Amino acid sequence: MDNYSLTNLRELEAEAIHIIREVAAEFENPVMLYSIGKDSSVMVRLAEKAFYPGKVPFPLMHIDSKWKFQEMIDFRDTYAKEKGWDLIVHYNKEGFESGVGPFTHGSKVHTDIMKTQALLGGLNKYKFDAAFGGARRDEEKSRAKERIFSFRDKFHQWDPKNQRPELWNIYNSRVQKGESIRVFPISNWTELDIWQYIRLENIPIVPLYYAKERPVVEMDGTLVMVDDERMPKELRDKAEMRMVRFRTLGCYPLTGAIESEADTIEKIVEEMMTVTVSERTTRVIDFDQEASMEQKKREGYF
Amino acid sequence: MTTKKLNIQEFLDQDQKKDLLRLLTAGSVDDGKSTLIGRLMADSKMLYEDQLEALHRDSKRIGHAGEEIDYALLLDGLKAEREQGITIDVAYRYFSTAKRKFIIADTPGHEQYTRNMITGGSTANLAIILIDARHGVITQTKRHTYLANLLGIKHVVVAINKMDLADYKQERFEEIKADYKAFVTQLDVPDVNFIPLSALKGDNVVEKGDNMDWYHGPCLLEFLENVHVSSDRNFDDLRFPVQYVLRPDIKFRGFSTSVASGIIKKGDEVMVLPSMKKSKVEKIVTYEGELDYAFPPQSVTVTLEDEIDISRGDMLVHPDNLPRVERQFEAMLVWMDETDMNLSTQFYIKHANNNTKARLDEIKYKVDVNTLEKSNIEKFKLNEIGRVVITTTKPLFFDPYKKNHQTGSFILIDPVTHNTVAVGMIIDKLGSNSLPSRITDVDKEKIAKGEALIKPEEYIQKYNQKGETIWITGLHGSGKNELAFSLEKKLFDNGATVVLIDGSSVRSGLSRELDYSPADRAENLRRVAHICKILNDQGIITIASYISRNESLRDQVAEIIGKDRFHMFYMDADLEYCKNNKPELYKLVEEGKTSGLPGVDLEYEAPTNAKLVFNPEKNEENLDAILDYLAMNKVFPNH
Numbered sequence: 001m002d003n004y005s006l007t008n009l010r011e012l013e014a015e016a017i018h019i020i021r022e023v024a025a026e027f028e029n030p031v032m033l034y035s036i037g038k039d040s041s042v043m044v045r046l047a048e049k050a051f052y053p054g055k056v057p058f059p060l061m062h063i064d065s066k067w068k069f070q071e072m073i074d075f076r077d078t079y080a081k082e083k084g085w086d087l088i089v090h091y092n093k094e095g096f097e098s099g100v101g102p103f104t105h106g107s108k109v110h111t112d113i114m115k116t117q118a119l120l121g122g123l124n125k126y127k128f129d130a131a132f133g134g135a136r137r138d139e140e141k142s143r144a145k146e147r148i149f150s151f152r153d154k155f156h157q158w159d160p161k162n163q164r165p166e167l168w169n170i171y172n173s174r175v176q177k178g179e180s181i182r183v184f185p186i187s188n189w190t191e192l193d194i195w196q197y198i199r200l201e202n203i204p205i206v207p208l209y210y211a212k213e214r215p216v217v218e219m220d221g222t223l224v225m226v227d228d229e230r231m232p233k234e235l236r237d238k239a240e241m242r243m244v245r246f247r248t249l250g251c252y253p254l255t256g257a258i259e260s261e262a263d264t265i266e267k268i269v270e271e272m273m274t275v276t277v278s279e280r281t282t283r284v285i286d287f288d289q290e291a292s293m294e295q296k297k298r299e300g301y302f
Numbered sequence: 303m304t305t306k307k308l309n310i311q312e313f314l315d316q317d318q319k320k321d322l323l324r325l326l327t328a329g330s331v332d333d334g335k336s337t338l339i340g341r342l343m344a345d346s347k348m349l350y351e352d353q354l355e356a357l358h359r360d361s362k363r364i365g366h367a368g369e370e371i372d373y374a375l376l377l378d379g380l381k382a383e384r385e386q387g388i389t390i391d392v393a394y395r396y397f398s399t400a401k402r403k404f405i406i407a408d409t410p411g412h413e414q415y416t417r418n419m420i421t422g423g424s425t426a427n428l429a430i431i432l433i434d435a436r437h438g439v440i441t442q443t444k445r446h447t448y449l450a451n452l453l454g455i456k457h458v459v460v461a462i463n464k465m466d467l468a469d470y471k472q473e474r475f476e477e478i479k480a481d482y483k484a485f486v487t488q489l490d491v492p493d494v495n496f497i498p499l500s501a502l503k504g505d506n507v508v509e510k511g512d513n514m515d516w517y518h519g520p521c522l523l524e525f526l527e528n529v530h531v532s533s534d535r536n537f538d539d540l541r542f543p544v545q546y547v548l549r550p551d552i553k554f555r556g557f558s559t560s561v562a563s564g565i566i567k568k569g570d571e572v573m574v575l576p577s578m579k580k581s582k583v584e585k586i587v588t589y590e591g592e593l594d595y596a597f598p599p600q601s602v603t604v605t606l607e608d609e610i611d612i613s614r615g616d617m618l619v620h621p622d623n624l625p626r627v628e629r630q631f632e633a634m635l636v637w638m639d640e641t642d643m644n645l646s647t648q649f650y651i652k653h654a655n656n657n658t659k660a661r662l663d664e665i666k667y668k669v670d671v672n673t674l675e676k677s678n679i680e681k682f683k684l685n686e687i688g689r690v691v692i693t694t695t696k697p698l699f700f701d702p703y704k705k706n707h708q709t710g711s712f713i714l715i716d717p718v719t720h721n722t723v724a725v726g727m728i729i730d731k732l733g734s735n736s737l738p739s740r741i742t743d744v745d746k747e748k749i750a751k752g753e754a755l756i757k758p759e760e761y762i763q764k765y766n767q768k769g770e771t772i773w774i775t776g777l778h779g780s781g782k783n784e785l786a787f788s789l790e791k792k793l794f795d796n797g798a799t800v801v802l803i804d805g806s807s808v809r810s811g812l813s814r815e816l817d818y819s820p821a822d823r824a825e826n827l828r829r830v831a832h833i834c835k836i837l838n839d840q841g842i843i844t845i846a847s848y849i850s851r852n853e854s855l856r857d858q859v860a861e862i863i864g865k866d867r868f869h870m871f872y873m874d875a876d877l878e879y880c881k882n883n884k885p886e887l888y889k890l891v892e893e894g895k896t897s898g899l900p901g902v903d904l905e906y907e908a909p910t911n912a913k914l915v916f917n918p919e920k921n922e923e924n925l926d927a928i929l930d931y932l933a934m935n936k937v938f939p940n941h
Binding site: 004005006007008009010011012013014015017018021022024025048049050051052053054055137138144145160163164165166167168169170172174175176187188190192193196199200266267269270273274 | 310311314317318319320321322351391392393394395396398402403405417420421424425532535537545546548549550551554556558559560565587588589597599600601603614638650652653655707708711712713715720721722725
């Protein structure tokens, strides 16, 4: 019987493919939200597997806050072209034109306008009825109790107290017009699973995850990388070259680097297992307000 | 426990081979559940990471840290949420050892959280039932065991916790074990294991400790790491419920799904349900390349040698091993919604990638989850569990849940709120022919009130027509009977279910005491109208050709049948034509041998509101016109 058993990674993979195909079969207009991060890279690979030898039958959408690391944008454009993805890049035009940014408006306003509002704008513009996200339940406590098919009302809001029961692998995809489902095919993956899978499958990821000498400025205890001219000059002048890498990727002024020598996946995992700080603590966003992630999720952010 | 230190490459290579165990824990904070999970996660993490060469922790601490660390604090949420009065849900927690990854579905234990436990347990391989050594087997223990058993969880670990508060006494452990065994024999749990432990002190959780030398079994983590679950899946009965039809170009036509059960092999002869067509597996396609065989829960795509029409919800099986293909079955149902069940609801049912509608025919009984006693109920409330009879609109392909979790489980969705209101597990039971009366108590009430159990829509769907009346008026001899009989034949040939209420048949039987006086003519028409009504109510089309000489008579008929299903046509023939066509009766009237014939000694009022007016000499055209009319009004065919 032993040849009929799957490893943890293959079982998670089979589960994710099942979820992705279910959405393609039951929804009229799904989209996969692509953040360029490592979890997104894994999710896109799973979608490619689900429909092989065919193409992924729905578009990917990147919500560009216009403050992403340049290396992320380069990576996105290279792979979208190489793999032939149907990629939508959406941003909040009004926000961008009125100059909203983390340095001038603070992280809270920036995140709300350039990320949450931009996401909602993108979803409304294309009338998507299902949107895949690469969130994992082990990332953060409000996610630990979220469903794989997470129902959102007409205003994209999540109601944690009123979630649909979700049993076996039978997913309820019934929505009224205007309502939608956020779908998390890699809910049951841990950070270690993600790294293991990237290693096993040789999935390309943004080089920022690997340690390298980079110009950084220390701001309120966070190491912020100088990515472009929009960082105020007085800060840029304080920049120094340090061996750093990023555990998560977001807007460059909001995502802190960590000092690290880990320049391979193996070293990253080794570092991860010896460092006890949780992954998201390098994201400034979580510290902004009490239970901030749950609040943001209720408002429609992932 | 491995002690060899590995470098990172070795560590990752080994780690990548580990498998996955999904487990359910149910209990309240008072049982020490949080402490147990907290310790399991924290201590195993240390052991796991200690395998890495880079790490040099003082592992002596493990198993003896109880006094210093509040492990319960490691788990956020549960306690705080309850204090705040927030609905406690299922929380998923993850931890790993070198051998396995574990997903814990952590659910609260009180009765009002039964649905949460059901949700968390649906995918679990194993359940941990917590018992406080001071209290022994209590109601909650029985409830949790019953629910684990209902969900078909094959492995149960009875964790007898707080042994430190029972002086680590073997007698206490044995006593509880005996009590539990006495109770569990009523159920059908294949694998039950007992572990005495103290989550607080760490005895027998991750390390054995030395407080219970009399216990020679494995500690909890060791047990979880080694329990054999891969053979729990059904590898015998091939069920390949098509989830997605993959058609990237005209050459490739693949059928994708996660294999529900059994093994599918290249070259296998397979049968497609419901069409019963057979073909062979040509290829099993994956991104990594073709496979010779696939097994559950792999998600694959197969192609077949023959071109067969297959869509989502169809199922590939081996021809010598079929599931049940039926519209009716019995199941254990758990009501999950805050709102009470409404018995007349037609639910959406989702089962093995199939969507259809379902209605509850009968609630056989409700089970009290605490005492396992059965009782009769009218409808389900939140958290109630019972046995039901369900009928679906189209047949499902299923197996009993006990044999096959994938094809034996379903969810019911409310058609209005779209909530998942109930979940069910199909019971091994004989086919629908052997089911007792399908008439439920609700049905009996309806019958008492004279209400039909079949809805008008169901007739329309079944016959593909609307039960309405085609009424042809006209003088005696106008040719309306010829039209009526040829119309009946035409509709019958086209597949309609139609009855012609023939005037002479009625006159010679049902109305044989009536004569041709105006009063008796009216009475005859009243009877005909009622026959039409009864038949129309049953979805059947009726054709009636009667002189029905004036507006008030025809209105009465329309009133009885129902105005919206009364379609009147007029055969417009002049008297001379009629006399030539059927001279006998006209002659009798002219000779004074009889009287009361409309058009001769009684006035015939031609209708002003006929849907169509016919010329008697054009029978073919009249027929076409009437068929067009029926199609346009969706009387027949209905689509």
